[in-house]
Amino acid sequence: MDKILNQINHTTYKIEISGIVQGVGFRPFIYRIAAKHKLNGAVSNTTEGVIIKINTENPSSLDLFIDDINSLKPGPSIIETIRFKKIPYMDFDDFTIKKSIKTSERFQLISPDIATCGPCLEDINNKNNSRRYYYPFTNCTNCGPRFTIIKRMPYDRPQTTMAKFKLCKNCLLEYNDPPDRRFHAQPNACSVCGPKLMLVDSNGEKTGSGDPIINTAKLIKKGKIVAIKSLGGFQIACDGTSDKVVSELRRRKRRPVKPFAVMFGGTGPVKKYYEACSKEIESLASSRAPIVLLRKKKNNHILSRFVSFYNLYEGIMLPYTPIHHLLFNHIDGPLVMTSGNISEEPIAAENIESFEKLKSICDYYLIHNRDIYSRYDDSVIKIFNGREMVLRRARGYSPYPVKLKKNIGNKTILSVGAQEKNTFCFLKKNYAIISQHIGDLDNLESIDFFKSTLSNYKNLFNIENIDLIACDCHPDHASSRIASKLKSGQKTRVQHHRAHLASVIAENQINDTVCGFSWDGTGLGDDGKIWGSEIFVVDCKFKFERVGHLSEKILPGGRITIKKPYRMAITYLYYLWEKEKKGSKEKFPEFIYNILPSYKNIASSIEIDTIEKQIKTQYNSPVTTSMGRFFDAVSSLLDLTHINTFEGEAAIHMEMVSDEGTKGEYRIEINRSQNKAIIDDFGIITQILEDISNRVPAGRISAKFHNTLTKMILNISQEIRKERDINKIALSGGVFQNNLLLKKCFSSLRNDSFEVFSNFMVPVNDGGISLGQAYIAAIENYPGRKE
Numbered sequence: 164m165d166k167i168l169n170q171i172n173h174t175t176y177k178i179e180i181s182g183i184v185q186g187v188g189f190r191p192f193i194y195r196i197a198a199k200h201k202l203n204g205a206v207s208n209t210t211e212g213v214i215i216k217i218n219t220e221n222p223s224s225l226d227l228f229i230d231d232i233n234s235l236k237p238g239p240s241i242i243e244t245i246r247f248k249k250i251p252y253m254d255f256d257d258f259t260i261k262k263s264i265k266t267s268e269r270f271q272l273i274s275p276d277i278a279t280c281g282p283c284l285e286d287i288n289n290k291n292n293s294r295r296y297y298y299p300f301t302n303c304t305n306c307g308p309r310f311t312i313i314k315r316m317p318y319d320r321p322q323t324t325m326a327k328f329k330l331c332k333n334c335l336l337e338y339n340d341p342p343d344r345r346f347h348a349q350p351n352a353c354s355v356c357g358p359k360l361m362l363v364d365s366n367g368e369k370t371g372s373g374d375p376i377i378n379t380a381k382l383i384k385k386g387k388i389v390a391i392k393s394l395g396g397f398q399i400a401c402d403g404t405s406d407k408v409v410s411e412l413r414r415r416k417r418r419p420v421k422p423f424a425v426m427f428g429g430t431g432p433v434k435k436y437y438e439a440c441s442k443e444i445e446s447l448a449s450s451r452a453p454i455v456l457l458r459k460k461k462n463n464h465i466l467s468r469f470v471s472f473y474n475l476y477e478g479i480m481l482p483y484t485p486i487h488h489l490l491f492n493h494i495d496g497p498l499v500m501t502s503g504n505i506s507e508e509p510i511a512a513e514n515i516e517s518f519e520k521l522k523s524i525c526d527y528y529l530i531h532n533r534d535i536y537s538r539y540d541d542s543v544i545k546i547f548n549g550r551e552m553v554l555r556r557a558r559g560y561s562p563y564p565v566k567l568k569k570n571i572g573n574k575t576i577l578s579v580g581a582q583e584k585n586t587f588c589f590l591k592k593n594y595a596i597i598s599q600h601i602g603d604l605d606n607l608e609s610i611d612f613f614k615s616t617l618s619n620y621k622n623l624f625n626i627e628n629i630d631l632i633a634c635d636c637h638p639d640h641a642s643s644r645i646a647s648k649l650k651s652g653q654k655t656r657v658q659h660h661r662a663h664l665a666s667v668i669a670e671n672q673i674n675d676t677v678c679g680f681s682w683d684g685t686g687l688g689d690d691g692k693i694w695g696s697e698i699f700v701v702d703c704k705f706k707f708e709r710v711g712h713l714s715e716k717i718l719p720g721g722r723i724t725i726k727k728p729y730r731m732a733i734t735y736l737y738y739l740w741e742k743e744k745k746g747s748k749e750k751f752p753e754f755i756y757n758i759l760p761s762y763k764n765i766a767s768s769i770e771i772d773t774i775e776k777q778i779k780t781q782y783n784s785p786v787t788t789s790m791g792r793f794f795d796a797v798s799s800l801l802d803l804t805h806i807n808t809f810e811g812e813a814a815i816h817m818e819m820v821s822d823e824g825t826k827g828e829y830r831i832e833i834n835r836s837q838n839k840a841i842i843d844d845f846g847i848i849t850q851i852l853e854d855i856s857n858r859v860p861a862g863r864i865s866a867k868f869h870n871t872l873t874k875m876i877l878n879i880s881q882e883i884r885k886e887r888d889i890n891k892i893a894l895s896g897g898v899f900q901n902n903l904l905l906k907k908c909f910s911s912l913r914n915d916s917f918e919v920f921s922n923f924m925v926p927v928n929d930g931g932i933s934l935g936q937a938y939i940a941a942i943e944n945y946p947g948r949k950e
């Protein structure tokens with residue numbers, strides 16, 4: 164009789180929640196909310212999200228239940244959609260958590276790894292907590308490894324690298340106890356049953372007795388360089404305050420200038436040594452725990468000057484695993500904490516691999532036996548105009564998708580990204596799932612990393628069939644070659660600078676005509692030339708019209724000149740010499756040495772002769788309009804950087820020495836040719852040479868140079884607005900990593916009522932190319948689906 168009454172009074176609702184709802188304590192959370200509302204039913208994880216079934220008498224209690232889900236959801240979770248509908252009545256006696264079910268081909272978003280939460284931090288520092296005091300793998304449903312340990316979906320322990328650790332009796336109790344913070348925490352572990360740390364020397368022999376973390380702290384304090392196996396790979400740690408240790412690390416890592424990332428124990432010292440605003444501190448201390456670029460205070464340093472040299476910014480992060488937190492219990496000062504790799508190779512992730520790769524760098528290794536399934540670098544961000552701007556997207560950020568305005572339905576697009584700072588991207592429905600930072604695809608290790616990550620994403624996101632593959636126009640790019648070998652999927656090519664702008668249009672959901680400045684170092688253009696200062700008008704249908712760029716010049720010897728800015732300076736001077744010599748017998752090297760006597764020590768007359776020949780014959784020397792090379796040339800002329808030891812070094816040097824108070828700019832001449840604005844960069848170089856001969860300091864010249872580029876962008880934007888009534892300006896490409904330039908452009912354009920857009924969610928550098936490629940492929944091939 165009771166049963167029948169039940170049926171009359173009760174209705175069953177099915178609630179489907181999508182978003183990041185797996186591996187973030189969502190099911191236990193739903194369990195607690197259901198208990199609070201005294202609702203019977205069940206919750207389960209599926210490959211498409213979380214499904215809840217509840218019985219309730221009135222719709223208003225359903226509303227209250229859903230309100231609570233939205234407002235009280237666990238910190239690391241992100242709800243994309245909540246849908247509910249009535250379903251045929253089901254009988255529930257209580258509320259239960261069901262096992263994960265595998266369902267159709269729809270895909271589930273996967274949580275990035277999450278920094279150690281407050282309660283777990285209390286556990287590891289609580290002497291009375293016998294199982295977790297100093298236990299370095301402590302985690303819960305609100306924190307710990309996720310993406311790096313998942314082999315397959317749905318996210319359950321047997322599908323992770325934790326499968327080999329059998330839960331002890333107490334861990335199992337927590338795991339099965341709904342009110343517990345560790346209820347269904349898949350990586351749950353304790354000192355009895357979980358992974359273990361070990362400190363070994365460079366021969367792989369265990370070293371020291373007692374706690375390996377305390378021993379590691381002692382070694383670091385003694386000046387040793389230690390590799391630490393972290394969430395997504397090895398990090399190399401050493402005393403950041405010691406000139407001797409930091410310069411030794413630079414020598415061993417063969418990294419003369421590129422700044423190192425640094426870890427501080429807490430926000431206190433960060434505020435003391437850096438000009439950090441509240442937003443910066445918030446990002447730093449967030450569960451994503453990225454490296455945040457912070458401006459150094461002028462006269463208050465703690466780090467060795469070898470950490471960042473002339474750079475005004477340092478990349479700072481806070482501890483994000485129990486290993487880091489415990490280490491900082493025994494170390495006061497900041498630690499250099501750099502990726503465990505050799506130059507641009509991928510981060511080392513396995514124990515044996517690390518000995519092999521890092522043996523010339525590290526003295527000791529703090530290793531453990533929890534395997535890393537996916538390598539995952541630390542992410543790098545900065546705060547720009549109060550918003551996070553991601554410069555390297557990995558831990559804490561990927562594979563969280565970027566939502567698009569366009570929905571491609573049940574099609575799948577793969578884009579394979581750029582040659583440098585590679586990422587790839589899957590586009591499904593209206594989601595762009597962008598891989599973590601993979602790096603420069605110019606060595607076998609990186610290419611292997613690309614391939615294994617690609618197959619991992621296919622697995623995790625249930626991608627069986629790829630309809631369309633987008634790659635760069637350059638046929639020799641490693642990613643293009645991999646793409647051409649993939650079996651399924653029609654292939655399409657997307658030009659590099661168009662992809663940069665499309666990434667801005669995609670992430671900002673722009674549905675309007677824009678004028679875009681795509682400024683960077685290198686990208687193959689439609690005409691086989693190396694572009695890099697491209698200005699496009701892009702209409703709603705994604706028709707790109709190239710409306711301007713710098714003048715064309717030769718890049719003598721190709722790649723070698725990208726590495727050596729002084730060769731680019733000599734190239735600019737060649738064209739001036741050609742114009743000026745008019746019958747004079749002055750040889751090219753003499754001309755150079757007369758203008759710039761210091762070049763006698765930089766380039767031999769033989770090399771200058773060779774450059775002259777390369778320009779004349781164009782042998783192995785493409786034509787370029789690169790803005791990056793323009794910066795290179797000026798940086799060398801100003802005697803700042805003559806050789807790039809890392810990408811963008813010469814330009815960064817200019818930004819850093821710029822005297823920010825300097826007003827004024829150089830005259831800008833724009834020539835019209837075939838309906839295009841050709842910017843006369845030689846005219847600007849001539850004015851810079853005048854300033855140099857008048858002994859104007861490099862800092863002032865550099866500031867004027869930045870002002871000139873800003874004015875150039877403003878002038879061209881104004882002209883285009885007048886001609887075509889376009890008010891939206893997009894800025895993308897590696898040149899806009901330059902904070903000074905970006906700041907100046909945003910403010911001068913906004914002052915003139917332009918709407919200005921750039922990349923925030925994906926890197927403005929080539930890390931964002933994959934998003935742009937995928938978006939262009941989507942618009943061009945699946946029209947009519949823009950929502």
Ligand code: ZN
Pocket residue numbers: 279280281282283284302303304305306307
């Ligand atoms: Zn926790």
Ligand code: ZN
Pocket residue numbers: 330331332333334335352353354355356357
């Ligand atoms: Zn245990």
Ligand code: FE
Pocket residue numbers: 659663683684685686896897928929
């Ligand atoms: Fe680029």
